Amino acid sequence: MRAPLRSPPGAGGRHQVFFALAEWVPFAIALLVLVIELTPAHVVYTGPLLVATPALAAVTMGPKGTLAAAGVAVGVSATTATYNHAWGGQQVYTNLLALSLVTVASFTTSRAARTRRENELNQIRRIATAAQDVLLRPVPARLGPLRAASMYLAAESGAQIGGDLYDAVQTRYGVRMIVGDVRGKGLPAVRSAAVVLGAFREAVHYEDDLVEVMNHCGEALRRDAVMAGRGGVGGEVDRLEGFVTAVVAQIPDSHDVEVINRGHPPPLLLRDGTVRSLMPTAPLPPLGLEEFISGPPERPDTYPFAPGDRLLLHTDGVIEARDREKTFFDLPEAMATMCDHTRQAFLEGLRQALLRHTQGILADDVAIILVDRLEDETTPGRR
Template sequence: MRALYRSLSRPGAGRHHALFLLAQCVPFVIALIVLGIELSPAHVVYTGPLLVATPALAAVTMGPRGTLAAALCAAVVSVITATHNHAWGGQQVYTNFLALVLVSTASVMTSRTVRTRRRYELNQVRRIAAAAQEVLLRPVPDRLGPVRAASMYLAAETGAQIGGDLYEAVETRYGVRMIVGDVRGKGLPAVRSAAVVLGAFREAVHYEDDLVEVINHCAAALERDAVAASAEDAPGLLEGFVTALVVQVPDGPTVEVVNRGHPPPLLLRNGEVHALHPAVPLPPLGLEEFLDGASAGPDSYTFERGDRLLLHTDGVIEARDGENVFFALPEAMSELRDCTRQEFLEGLHEGLMRHTHGRLADDVAVIVVDRADDGGGGDPAV
């Protein structure tokens, strides 16, 4: 779902990238214009200041190497035009060269300083993002009551570590409870919504015995945050909703699922993959007006020793290759049936990267769960 909204926003991003590339070409275009003027009958026009400005313009959009390249280009043009017009020996030529050297030196130094500062700021942001990820998206513990689990998160944005996908797994007195969700939208509003839902889930799982009430608690928290966002004059947060899936694994050989508009989990049993579709489809969190009085309870499915359960966001199943073919998750899950959980996640990661040629269109959150009624021993036989 979020992949659709991201694809709709790509034209604007493409235009900005094209404008940035055009700005990088401006210094070299100016040098070519000066060269054309000086080699034409219009060479009486004074073009020296234009060449002197080229390294300064390059420093705005390029690094030290690009700025130095623009300065060398301007110097070559100056030599060519001075030789063609027999201007060597004149005071103006040497003045222009001196000005070009001074401006080029200052521009290269400035570009290097700016790049160093930007790199430092980027590293700071990455460290903050890493710390936020440890709080917001904590790794799932290997052992949780009757199950063994593992998680994976892949951010689609380059350099990003957190986004609008969310997951959590907690051992409670009611059994192991897990959530996987996907916030509509992206950027900081999506991260904020994900934090709100996760905070509500982590609180409700320990005192709400009804799984439906757990997800209702998340929906109420999201609604309160929308009201707060409206008071803060941040309407962008009011437009979002969250697809979510809440799962409970008790001690018995069953699993309970409440699905609010999210892709159904997949169950691997004896080499065959089954999608656990809800009996009554429900709208995502934040769209409670479309419930129409529906109050379905949790859907219950058999989950026995040796079974594997996969909770995922739509970033997996909506991943496309160059021919717009979707990633075949059930087939990939079946092929990796004999792998351990970590090997399964590594294989899934490699398969996604291979299918999309390393360009994910949406964030990916995955929890893989093995039923392990083995008294705390090793991995169950899958």
């Protein structure tokens, strides 16, 4: 399940203000000409100013705005010619002819540019959809003794992929899952997410130790940072960018779940209507900040995961979503409220609850994996 949302307020605010002001420039010029021509200052030659209005409108307002600016310019020209008794003079007709030619040229150019931009945007969207199918593919509905579902919500307007990542794979060691969040935005974040996911998808099939799976992801991120020029002395990742919070979980045939958490929000376990946060026994830094790891070697934390239990892995875009009063979204409460929902119904209900809480505006991307353990091989439990 994927659903892009619009950008939060303030994103590109300065650019939006600039273009909003630029759209008024042609009409401001027409008003200036009208003031000049209706006052003693009409001795100033204003013809070139009116001729420029459709050309300026074509830059920021498109074909319809070009015609609107041209219509205003013609109206001003006719009004001033009447007021100054200038009809019959060569200057008035020359100005109108020039205005007509510039309008036709500006309209044609603006329409062609808009068509080209729409074609380019459609192509980019097709590429983004193909990239999403590879990078953020939905998890399989059935994974051994589990039933699973996933959801991704992009905060960026028109975006379908971002800095959040997730995957779930059935292996000979059990079902292995990852959910992560790249610090940063844009293409560098997408690249880091692709690197971590690629390393995870490779390591889960041959590394029997879950810790080594996580280490494989961290090493791949470090190598990519060095190749991208973000590495510092000794090849360490720049601490100000490029690190990834992640949680990796493994569900073997036994009724347990093993979790390694690298600076990520802990998974939530729902059992009999009660939600429990699977907090790590020892905090660990995100991927890319391995120099801060000290003490004994990492070991996965193990928690009971019995038939009928539900496990939720998520990014901080859920729990850090705020309403107008800056109140955080209560994910455990929402999870407990919808404890009897099927997975798809739960994800749809969660999506709607987030939209209501944030008035349709997410400040960060959201990635979720939802997993139910079946009662047994013959009793499917929640469907």
